[in-house]
Amino acid sequence: MDSQHEPVSDSATRTRPRITTPITADLLRGALDLERTAHGLQPHRLPAWARAQSPDGQLALAEAQPSGVRLVVRTRATTVELDTLRTKMAYQGAPPRPDGVYDLLVDGRLAGQASVTGGNVLTVDMANGSSQTQEGPVGTVTFTGLGEQVKDVEIWLPHNEMTQLVALRTDAPVEAPPQQGRRVWLHHGSSISHGSDAASPTATWPALAASRGGVELVNLGLGGSALLDAFTARTLRDTPADLISLKLGINLVNADVMRLRAFTPAVHGFLDTVREGHPHTPLLVVSPIHCPIHEDTPGPSTPDFSDLEAGRLRFRATGDPAEQAAGKLTLNVIRAELSRIVQQRAADDPNLHYLDGRDLYGAADFAELPLPDQLHPDAATHRRIGERFAALAFGADGPFTVQPT
Structure with missing residues (x-):
């Protein structure tokens, strides 16, 4: 898998290179389709042909929210950074909704949680069904202190925010883990x-x-x-x-x-x-x-x-x-x-x-x-x-x- 190395300060005393790895289908589980956008990849839970058969905005929003979709790598990395562009829901006249959560699993166990800032905000007026989108910048979710052993790392994407995957950076190479034979x-x-x-x-x-x-x-x-x-x-x-x-x-x-x-x-x-x-x-x-x-x-x-x-x-x-x-x-x-x-x-x-x-x-x-x-x-x-x-x-x-x- 092609990657790019970029020196970045890792601590006060040393520098470790960041490796940028393309996000490809073999690193994702739970998505049935990946759409290339101007920013990166948009996971979908319905294939394109199915999406084309319904004009319903509710369905379009729901299937693009990546419930159950996760980025999965095997690596020795101690730091993982994921750039994403979220689209967060809001309701006219209501307080802001909580930010979506990214769950980090290491060898199957929850090891961290984080959210991103920035991104788009889709505001819905439930009184008349209208909506408008305010665009925002790409954000970054970062997990550190993961240990240098070989491990399987999963980042579960927010189940309630549309999420475009922009870039993946780590301080050690990553590869797609083999399928474990699970049903x-x-x-x-x-x-x-x-x-x-x-x-x-x-x-x-x-x-x-x-x-x-x-x-x-x-x-x-x-x-x-x-x-x-x-x-x-x-x-x-x-x-x-x-x-x-x-x-x-x-x-x-x-x-x-x-x-x-x-x-x-x-x-x-x-x-x-x-x-x-x-x-x-x-x-x-x-x-x-x-x-x-x-x-x-x-x-x-x-x-x-x-x-x-x-x-x-x-x-x-x-x-x-x-x-x-x-x-x-x-x-x-x-x-x-x-x-x-x-x-x-x-x-x-x-x-x-x-x-x-x-x-x-x-x-x-x-x-x-x-x-x-x-x-x-x-x-x-x-x-x-x-x-x-x-x-x-x-x-x-x-x-x-x-x-x-």
């Missing part, structure tokens, strides 16, 4: 799977579950965009994986995009497409976690701006429970139908499984750890969901348990 877990879900309100990229519930399960994560959790889109199904079909999970339901309710008549064949079609590429892969369908505003009340959900100036955004359901009779979806309707569909198909597909999302977070959990905005779990709840998913999916008798050979 690849491909997961698709909503903003909860994306990591909304998680503390950091390795603290989203899928990242926590992947760590406990000893698997490589590819996270297609797409905030607001788990809508049974055909291009998402084809992306899952075409992505290599040893394990697949689909967490479906909440976005279909809070976006109010279909009725029960359309939902049932759409789920069948989604599963048919995934099975075209993965006919025998363990496939786990997960229904929604407990969410009181939509358990028996259809969508759409709408933002409640009453406490926005204090930094608190909440959501409320605007549907009428009586509309279920006309086919409007609620979480309980979706759970019942997903369970029925999986049971029906499992007769011919023994590797298809169902998990009730309330086993991950139910009514008792809501009483203890309520959803702060009525839709999204906080950091503590992400940990609980991740731990429970790992136990139920990767534990003894779970659908993702390693089968004896």
Whole structure:
């Protein structure tokens, strides 16, 4: 791998060269596409052909936020510097959102956290859906004191900030570490799977579950965009994986995009497409976690701006429970139908499984750890969901348990 050496002061008493290494696909995991920009590389979690099939700005933003994407190198470097250009979200009239976090893992263990400054700010007016972008400079995240031994270094990118990768500098050569033979877990879900309100990229519930399960994560959790889109199904079909999970339901309710008549064949079609590429892969369908505003009340959900100036955004359901009779979806309707569909198909597909999302977070959990905005779990709840998913999916008798050979 080509690199450039630049002498830089490393301490008060010595100088060590900085090595600039091109950021290439073999150094990245969790991204399905890399777009060359004027500044560097933009990781994407949907391929270009899929992005071209939807004009939705919400999806474009969600798939470009690199949840689960990490830069992985093997090196003796004691210092790692990564230049990035972030795009940070802001909401009109609300206090600034916290900076995105970069998690540093050394040989699989969290060894540091940092954020970058500068970058772009995308301000959204949730009252009318408009947005504007204020451009800013490239920033640098730096990790030092890593020790001179050979080690595997991972930098997990912020799950909630679009991140263009500009330059990688180290004080020792780097190489792409060999694949360790770990199984690849491909997961698709909503903003909860994306990591909304998680503390950091390795603290989203899928990242926590992947760590406990000893698997490589590819996270297609797409905030607001788990809508049974055909291009998402084809992306899952075409992505290599040893394990697949689909967490479906909440976005279909809070976006109010279909009725029960359309939902049932759409789920069948989604599963048919995934099975075209993965006919025998363990496939786990997960229904929604407990969410009181939509358990028996259809969508759409709408933002409640009453406490926005204090930094608190909440959501409320605007549907009428009586509309279920006309086919409007609620979480309980979706759970019942997903369970029925999986049971029906499992007769011919023994590797298809169902998990009730309330086993991950139910009514008792809501009483203890309520959803702060009525839709999204906080950091503590992400940990609980991740731990429970790992136990139920990767534990003894779970659908993702390693089968004896």
